[in-house]
Amino acid sequence: MSRVRVRNLTKVFGKRTQQALEMVKEGKSKQEILEQTGATVGVHNVSFDVEDGEIFVIMGLSGSGKSTLVRLINRLIEPTSGSVYINEDDVSKMSKDELRQVRRTKVNMVFQNFGLFPKRTVLENAEYGLEIRGVGKKERQQKAEQALDNSGLLSYKDQYPEQLSGGMQQRVGLARALANDSEILLMDEAFSALDPLIRRDMQDDLLELQEKVQKIIIFITHDLNEALRIGNRIALMRDGKIMQIGTGEEILTNPANDFVREFTEDVDRSKVLTAENIMEPALTINVETEGPNVALQRMRKEEVSMLLAVDRKRDLKGSLTAESALDARKNEKKITEVLDKNVQKISKDALVTDIFDLIYNSPTPLAVMNENDRLIGVVVRGSVIGAMTDKTEGTAEKEGVNIDA
Incomplete structure (x- = not known):
């Protein structure tokens, strides 16, 4: 069961x-509704789930309803x-006392x-939420110091906010x-006032902290690149409605409609797409059950001059190259004796932008491995070039040593 479930949420002002x-x-x-009724549709019929440990990004342009939506979640705005x-x-049915408790604890x-x-130290600021909950001084100081330590701020605990940079x-x-x-955690445009370098640092900090604490984070932004960088999933909004929910890769590769397609057209896909998105099936030979004759027959059928060897x-x-397979057959060697x-x-999660230099300097395709270090596919030079130029279909090169499938 999802920890946060939003169902048919609507707000009309x-x-x-x-x-x-x-x-x-x-x-x-x-605009038509406003002109004819005087009412403004902030959010209309929105539904989604958020799982434990997920950074769920809600994004859209100004007026899309994203900030209204996040305030509906904790009922700062009544639905x-x-x-x-x-x-x-x-939450929508809670009494004021119940709602106050949820805001304080959940x-x-x-x-x-x-x-x-401004008149509280960094430590006193970090303690504030615990203080209003009635947590004892020793316990709240301990928890606040741990949180500051996780954020790399413990050495600044006795300073005041004006002594810190905006990022700090x-x-x-x-x-x-x-x-x-x-x-x-609900984060409404939390980094948008920061300059680009500090903003990127804060994104890194958030991702690093999330690795430690595994909270549910609902993050609001108007910046698609920020959404793609930090979001496990993204909900893209327009005029109070959700146009599409998916991972960054899903939204870029399979936009739900023309609006999503146009919204994402200027994104550098090489910084979002991964090896898993552009890989092709690997042509292989099983070293435990197959020999050089099978390997050469497979190469002829597939019109390639190399296979990857697996168990x-x-x-x-x-x-295994064709030359090596011929050598093995002629000299009665095992395939394992002639392998390169x-x-x-590369990992299946490797970004295309990081793969480019590897594939450029490699005489063979790159082997794509899963989290258990098992072969799941290959990346060829044409697929990388295609992804970097946003022409992902029909770009695989037929090179002498490449494995094409």
Whole structure:
């Protein structure tokens, strides 16, 4: 069961709510609805789930409804209809006291403007959420110091916010949210006010912290590159509706509609697509059961001059050229005796931009390995060039030593 479940969530600002919703169903634009009813559709019929340990990014342009949506999750904005479940509790039906408890213990929000108290030290700022929960001084100090340590800020604990850079202030805001030990972090444009270099550092910090704490993070941004960099999944919004939910790779390679396609067309895909996205099936020979005659027959049939050699478990043993197979047959050698064991291996998660130099200097395809170090495919030069030029179909090169499938 997902820890956060959003179901049919809708928010219409204004009085003529029902008329506005009917116009939405008729396909009217936000501007048309505003002109005819005076109501503004902030979010319409949004549903999604977020899992433990996931960074779920909600993104869109200004006016898309993303900031309204994140405020509906912790009911800073009251929904017109729909439900938000945290575990099995429906936030939309909670009393004020229940909601206050959820905000104090389960959901924390990190804003763009940091929200630090200027007259409190870094440690005192990090303790604040625990303080209002009534946690004792010794315990809250211990938790706050641990959060600051995780964020690389412990040595600054006695300084004041004005003594820190903007990026460090944002780290304190993040540490404060983590110190509260909430299950869920809502981050609304948390890094957008930072300059590009600090912003990238903060993205790195967030990813590193998430490795340690494994929270549910719902992150709002208007920056597609930021969304692609940090999001496990992305929800792309327009006019209060979700256009598509998926991984960055899914959204780039299989856009749901023209809006998504146009929105993502300027993205550098080489920094998002991985070896798994562009790999081809590997033509192989099993060194435990097959010999040089089988290898040569397979090469003739597939019109290639090299195979990758594996065992029954798909462990990679090396590469076998036609010349080596002929030598093995002529001199009655085992395939294992003539293999070239210097095959370049890459992880299935390797980015295309990182693969380019490897494939450029490699006389053979790159062997793509899964998390168990088993062969799952190959990357050829043409596929990398195609991905980097956004022409992913029909670009594989027929090179003498390449394995084409």
